[in-house]
Amino acid sequence: MVITVVCFLLVLAVPTTAVTVNENPANDDISLEPTSPYATTTDDGQLELDFDALNDRAVSTFDDVFEITVTDDSVERIWLSDAPDGVQFYQDGNAHDRIDETSPLEAAAGETTTVGVTVSTHADPPSSGTFTLHAEYEDEGEDEKSANIELVEMTTVDRAVTAGETLTVQATYENHGDVSGTTVAQLTVDGVVVDEQVVSVGAGETETVTFERTMQQSGTFAVGVDDGEPKTVTAQPPDEPAPDFDVTDADLAADSIAQSESTRVTATVENTGNATGEFLAELAVGGIVVNDRSVELEPNESDTVTFEWQFDEPGTYDVAVSGLEAGTVTVGEPREYEVLNRVFSSPSVAVVGLSGAVGMLFVAGVVRRRWNL
Known part of the structure; x- marks a missing residue:
């Protein structure tokens, strides 16, 4: 017989992305702990994930956000489902290794798995929604069923x-x-x-x-x-009057930056066709298109497209524009800054704006067990 533990989460739209998960499930078979600056534990014992100022029309990845630890030998599989559009969870720093029913966690008791989050802003985020965390327990007398x-x-x-x-x-x-x-x-x-x-x-x-x-x-x-x-x-190449494009001179402004810093990526687009047309230049980071820019060019005209991309996790990333390699950027740990006292003339008003910030708030409920007969 299989038992499924389900966590229900409420989603509200706010200018940042926040995910709140119950840190201590009632049965103590699974524990969730923060492992990054994006994760904190609230006063009421919940795990809150907060992602600020997401890029518009982009996919943002956050590795090692929190961790799942199995504390019971009877837990067979764990997966997440029903996430709002644009939100995905993945394991062990690999954005392609998603945590879902077809690719569940199969950690034994005492094992810990790091969980990352991707947030896509190519579509408008939902104003409400849920996602569910499942934990299956298997009896010796019943065969486990799964999708393949x-x-x-x-x-x-x-x-x-x-x-x-x-x-x-x-x-x-x-x-x-x-x-x-x-x-x-x-x-x-x-x-x-x-x-x-x-x-x-x-x-x-x-x-x-x-x-x-x-x-x-x-x-x-x-x-x-x-x-x-x-x-x-x-x-x-087009026979009739039509545009045709060529991308050249893709370049990175900096190939070594600190975590949470950005670098500029540029490329030249030329219309080699015989008619005016519009070209959608695509920025790829780590083998995935994350942003694009549109440029309209007349025949034999060229222009430079520019992207500014922020890297939120340490690592090494290949960068390209519309298939043309721009180089590799290495992202290190955050820089340490000296805090200086500064006196402002009175009166002074500080205004902080987050452009293009898109996000959601996720609040977890109580973990319950459900028997699947």
């Missing part, structure tokens, strides 16, 4: 398109398990994640998702889904 979803086919409607046309890519998933489940389909171009969709697949069923990608530049590209073998797609 895999990519079984990836096709492109047309392997040869003209620059400016839309490429259609279809991915088919099959669930070999005995319960329904979800997975995240990721479209890649030359190894960079440029789009993603959540796929729900019933037990023993298949589901096909469709991606549409405008090929803005002529050339040859490797287009794939997830970790499957990519297919070669050729975008021909």
Whole structure:
């Protein structure tokens, strides 16, 4: 027999992102502890996660935000589900290793797993919502049921398109398990994640998702889904009067910065076609598109696009603009600053503004056990 522990969380829109989780579940089988500046324990014993000033139309990642420790040998699996749109949880510093029903935690008693959070602001955050934390306990007499979803086919409607046309890519998933489940389909171009969709697949069923990608530049590209073998797609230069674009001179202003600092990324975009057109330059950090800029150019005209990107976690990140490598940036620990006393003439008013801040407030309720018969 399987027991599921469920945490219910209330979501409210505020100018920052905050997540509050009950730190000490009633059964003491699982403990949650803060491990970063983004996590604190409130006076009433709850774990609160607070992310300030998120970038607009971007995906922000926060590694090692809090940790989950299993304290009971009977806990078999732990996963998180029903998170608001744009919010995902992942484990051990790998943003692609999400914590969900298809990829649960399977820690034994005494083991600890670090949990990170990604917040996407490409869509408006919800004004309310919930997410659920599950912990399964298995009896010796009952077999565990689970989803087992895999990519079984990836096709492109047309392997040869003209620059400016839309490429259609279809991915088919099959669930070999005995319960329904979800997975995240990721479209890649030359190894960079440029789009993603959540796929729900019933037990023993298949589901096909469709991606549409405008090929803005002529050339040859490797287009794939997830970790499957990519297919070669050729975008021909346009014959009729039409724009065509080339990206050159991608550059990083600084290749070594401290945590929470930002660096400037620039690239030159040229319209090599014979008609005026608009190009959407995409900034990729760590192999994932995180921001974009639009520029309109006449034939033979060029312009510089500029991105300012803040790095919230230490590490080494590859940076590129529309597939062109700009370099690698190394993010170190936060700098230490000397605090100086400063006297302001009276009267003085200090105003602090957070531009583009988007977020949510998550408040956890009481952990309950539910018997699944």
